[in-house]
Amino acid sequence: MAYFTSNRSAGRHFLQIPGPTNVPDRVLRAMDNPTMDHRGPDFGILGKRVLEKLRPVFATSGPVIIYPASGTGAWEAALVNTLSPGDTVLMCETGWFAHLWQEMAGRLGLKARLLETDWRRGADVAAIAEALRGDRGHEIKAVCVVHNETSTGCTSRIEEVRAALDAAAHPALLLVDTISSLGSIRYEHEAWGVDVTVAGSQKGLMLPPGLSFNAVSAKALKASETARLPRSFWDWKPMLAANATGYFPYTPATNLLYALDTALDMLLEEGLGDVFSRHDRHAEATRRAVRRWGLEIQCEEPRHYSSALTAVRVPEGHSANALRAAILERFDMSLGNGLGRLNDRVFRIGHLGAFNDLSLLGTLGGVEMGLRVAGVPHEGGGVQAAMDYLSGNA
Template identity: 90%
Template structure:
């Protein structure tokens, strides 16, 4: 069956959105194995192996729970297992996904206290600390931060957020979304004192959508004992009880676990430090291309530049969606669209996951040709600037 019906050209479709990312052939082949009995002895071995191999990727010695869900499910699991109706949560609206997490909190009966930004920078750490210091009655039960805001290309400094909680002497839990950063940008659940880390399978982990994760601290587990928000599917307790022997309390996504097992091997073989350096290098090459084109990166603070994606602003009076449509039509390449207030103002280049130098140069070539075709004012030479960086920085 043909799933791409809008194209008839030879060659492959170039998926350069910031997730879901391209799935390596090795991972696809792992998925293409017969589904095993999820109550049989072989599955217990697989389950224990995968759960153990996940921990270094999160930077934790604590449990990591796997749900058959998108990252949105992991958001909900983090909230309902640690909080009670009416609890106040401090949330930083760094972009569209932080906004959606806030909306979820409201629907669940929580009371978000929102720290807004202009969507051009990461979480405002001084504002977080000030809000926590002012909360003398400790009404704030959790601080929720998106590590890498996929809509803007801004990465928050979670180590600094933890330092702000400590400086304020506040007991709030720290909940962090790493859906577009895990496996792409350095992250340390334990060292940074994170209580619940939320993630998903479809970005840096190089899998299709379908798995989501909660890495859970001892403090979060303690909070879950008194949390009163309703939960059933998302309940950590039966998951952890079954996971102790490698099993799940309900039917798991077996073939995605095969894929995860292989993807974790690939990350370990490359070495996480090398994975992060590769992403840093590709991100810098992309930003050099953008600057050479005379365009503007959405993220304004270099300390917050994302290594997973780059959001690019188009000049006033021009359409980012029109540019994306022209690139898709002419080169069969998908770029990320602008979300929320950034609709039609930015396009997003994903450079994460299973990605190498030639993939990046092909992507940037498509963008540079697309800028010309769509009539977006720019200078030539962006691809050359990226090549100069890559060839001089192995």
Template identity: 75%
Template sequence: MAVQRGRHFLQIPGPSNVPDRILRAIDNPTMDHRGPAFGVMSREILQGLHGVFGCAGPVIIYPASGTGAWEAALVNTLSAGDRVLMYETGWFATLWRELAGKLGLEAEFLSGDWRHGADPAAMEARLREDRDHAIKAVCVVHNETSTGVTSRVAEVRAAIDRAGHPALLMVDTISSLGSMDYRHDDWGVDVTVAGSQKGLMLPPGLSFNAISQKALAASKSARLPRAFWDWEAMLKANATGYFPYTPATNLLYGLREAIAMLEEEGMANVFARHHRLAEATRRAVRAWGLEVLCQEPQEYSSVLTAVLLPEGHDADVFRRITLEKFNMSLGNGLGKLQGRVFRIGHLGDMNELMLCGTLAGVEMGLAAAGVPHAKGGVQAAMDYLNGNA
């Protein structure tokens, strides 16, 4: 590639841009993870996470990617041969299903079209059929990063309750936590899975399980092997502010700063900011004459927008040209969407000027790649933002 000047625009839907405050926090000298100062810091972090997850119960932190938190949620609550009900919302729901199968679980996948969220009515119908309660858990991705489609978690919870089914509810919030409204306790979630590299504005490397009392009770009889992921060992150590093995100390510095930044802005304001930037992005897409992948307005993501390119145009070619000419990275299409869509990330430490620069890069990239489009997408976004600041 040619020499690039200026700031690289990282506009993928995660890892998101890490703000300077968090970078400076991570840059602190590593402390003794068995010393008293560490215990004070980790207790502060564990308490602060309650406000981020919307929970009163424990949140466990692993030095791992979100995939590790997927595994931890399953192995702590289930036994070999247990059935889990999942919904095909996109690439990451598919990967979670594959992981469940590798663990010896029987993963049942309700089919979806990758343009809508999980269907609560379909899940309720399937649970009503399960009169013997063979299904032990329902697993849903809140914000499907591959498609820009969200699932209505509160409605899924209501569907489980209407069916009178005792299954645990597990929710992947890896790309939504800290960016979109999420309420672990209010929505009756048993295990919430999350990662550090999206709305929490950190580099990759931390993952989380927020757990209910029902999930804790299930862990007592679960028989899948677990060692590194064991909740019991974590909870015992966390009670005094420590970990059963060496934690990612410097990332925890950053996490403490990230929680402080979210608290300073206020979670409601964080969600409103993301919603505003997402709507501006969708208005730009429509002004270009292109199509948003998500087909249901109430399921639009505030984290990213996946954009369909016209037939005969390769989204990966467009992305390559945009990167080479304008030093901006956009998300690629995953799985069956490869080459068909590009994804604009608008999450984390993001403001209006950053978004307008991003959309200008997309509009110039469309022209450079010869993708048919109308002009004026950036202007449509600015018009909206000027009226909704």
């Protein structure tokens, strides 16, 4: 069966979009095991093991719920389990995915109060704090923030959002999307006082798409008792009841759970601190290459730089999509496209998941050659700048 219609060249395809990411061979081999009886005794052992190993990745001692769904499903689960029709949610539009989450809230019957940004930085904590201080009647029931905005390469400071909630003595829930940051960028569900953390399998967790997650606080569980948005498939209550023995209330994605079990082992064997440092290092090497090329990083605020991806602006009068097409055709490498208002303005380099120094240098080499082929004005030496940084910072 041919899955790719384009001509394939020798060597492996470089999949350098910011998710789905490359799946390690060890994870692929785990998926290749025979499907298990999801009501049998062995499955209960697997289920309990995976649910327990997820907790340190989210940095929580509380429950983590797994859905057979994309991250979009976990967005919906976070909202419908905690809120009621007509509730007001405060959302910061840091990019395309924050915009989509806000659209979903409206379709579910929530009142989404949107704080806009220029898509060149993370969440505006000062604006969030001002909105919370002004909400003396506590009409805002939840604050929703995307931790790492995949469309822009900007990471929000969730601990500062929590501090703003605490300073205003505001009871709103804090809901955070970590779909492109979990397992790549340091994140502390419990220490940062997050009530629901949303995540997906296809990025830092190094799996194919198909699993999504809610890490849930005691406050969120309490809110779910009175929340009145309709829910059935997404309901936490039957999931948690079944999960207590390692099972699920409906058919789980068994072979993806094999993969998750192995991927979690890989993250914990490397050590989460080292995983985050590896991502930080590759992100800095990428930014040094971009600056040497004379191109502009989409994220303007250094403290909001993402360690999972770098979005790069092309000069005025040039097409990011044409550049990506040239790189795909000539060098068999996929880069992320610009989304929403950034369509054809940026290309996105994913440097997350199962990724090492040589993977990065191959990626940056493909970009530098592509800039030349596509006629995009730039300076040479970006790959050398990355090499200098990597070789001097083990």
